[in-house]
Amino acid sequence: MSVTAFLLALGTTCRITRFITKDTLAAGFRSWTAARFGDDSRAAYLVSCGWCTSIWAATATAVYATCLEGSPWFQVPTAALTLSYLAGIASRWLD
Numbered sequence: 001m002s003v004t005a006f007l008l009a010l011g012t013t014c015r016i017t018r019f020i021t022k023d024t025l026a027a028g029f030r031s032w033t034a035a036r037f038g039d040d041s042r043a044a045y046l047v048s049c050g051w052c053t054s055i056w057a058a059t060a061t062a063v064y065a066t067c068l069e070g071s072p073w074f075q076v077p078t079a080a081l082t083l084s085y086l087a088g089i090a091s092r093w094l095d
Contacts, residue, residue, distance in 0.1 A: 001065060011078065011083075012078045014082075014085045015085035018088070021047065021053050022050075033046075
């Protein structure tokens with residue numbers, strides 16, 4: 001895996017993890033998971049724990065990168081997710 005692909009996979013993993021565990025748009029999913037499996041369930045913990053979620057997001061992203069590294073099908077979505085993550089970090093510093 002090239003350095004560029006690695007950095008795009010890293011940014012993608014960070015953004016997906018943040019979306020699942022913290023973003024308001026995924027709050028319904030986290031609430032549904034807690035309601036379905038219980039507040040103290042492993043599933044509810046999984047979708048609220050950045051360390052836990054990142055394992056699965058990283059695995060999926062690494063497989064995706066391995067299969068499509070040189071393709072626009074890899075480069076475009078991972079660049080968009082990485083830029084989204086970096087914009088979120090920048091907005092925290094600038095606001």
